[in-house]
Amino acid sequence: MALLQFWFDFASTYSYPAAMRIEPLARARRVPVGWKPFLLGPIFAEQGWTDSPFNLHPAKGRYMWRDLARTCERIGLELKAPVRFPQRSVLAARVACLAEGEPWCGEYVRAVFRANFAEQRDISEEAVIGECLGRAGADPALVARAQFAENRGRLRGNTEAAQRLGIFGAPSFTVGDELFWGNDRLEEALEWAAR
């Protein structure tokens, strides 16, 4: 089984259902998953975008919220309009860099996505991220450690690695050089890894 890398941004709407679905689906196919937090902001900025394309293009944005609502309903996932879109996801992503390889990583990632898309919390707040760590059974004090220079470099490194892989949106999945984009491609990416 090849490793499937899961590239996500906590601000990204379709990363939410992907993050909630990935672990049981991967386990059923015995595919190992690598959690790869990254930031879409610098990638969008390279294309000259200063905001989410869903805000820049209102018709696309209106459609996305409706489609996301249908998608969440189909899989029984709660969805409430976030307090801000997109949210500032850098703090949550830095903490996720510390979580890589920890047994509580998946729980933490899901707690943050729920806080953003189901609980209308502001995930740029240290207290909210500390609470998510606590829910995952991890030490809330990690919030402070996530801001150390070394760890900030890890998140930058992930974003640069995403760009090198040709990633332009989230969620994305990679198996070696093979790239899959979107919550819709999760199953196909897992099949690819299990070939």
Place this chain on the structure above:
Amino acid sequence: MALLQFWFDFASTYSYPAAMRIEPLARARRVPVGWKPFLLGPIFAEQGWTDSPFNLHPAKGRYMWRDLARTCERIGLELKAPVRFPQRSVLAARVACLAEGEPWCGEYVRAVFRANFAEQRDISEEAVIGECLGRAGADPALVARAQFAENRGRLRGNTEAAQRLGIFGAPSFTVGDELFWGNDRLEEALEWAAR
């Protein structure tokens, strides 16, 4: 069963697998299909784009061709790089406006998509479109009639109707006001129509 409107542009890459798949899937669910040719060009132009977003954003374009190849392979559909991307689809779309409601409409639409995406033909040429009409059992002389002012207005009307429905890409599917975007959403749109 509600009517499912299928909005497509002959230049649109993901409209190709959608057009090839829609009839048997709709028949199995007894959902009636309306073929709605339209032009993406004016809709993209409103957003300030003078070319396909797949050309404007190279990373997205590279991904799309790879993803389309995988999609076509999965469903056993031939795919060869078109002679030009995007092709000028206005003539083919005008002829499709004449085909609406005719028993050969689906055959004609599929013949044009095959010409573009499997046979490396230039679908802006009258001879190519005439051949597609012939393959569908229709009169190749319709190519000339498609250029009459009245019929040109029909295509413009379709594009304006698409915009009013919030359509921003192709393929799209509508059931009443409910909008679905992308080849990936064909099954979900059919389920919606069959509720």
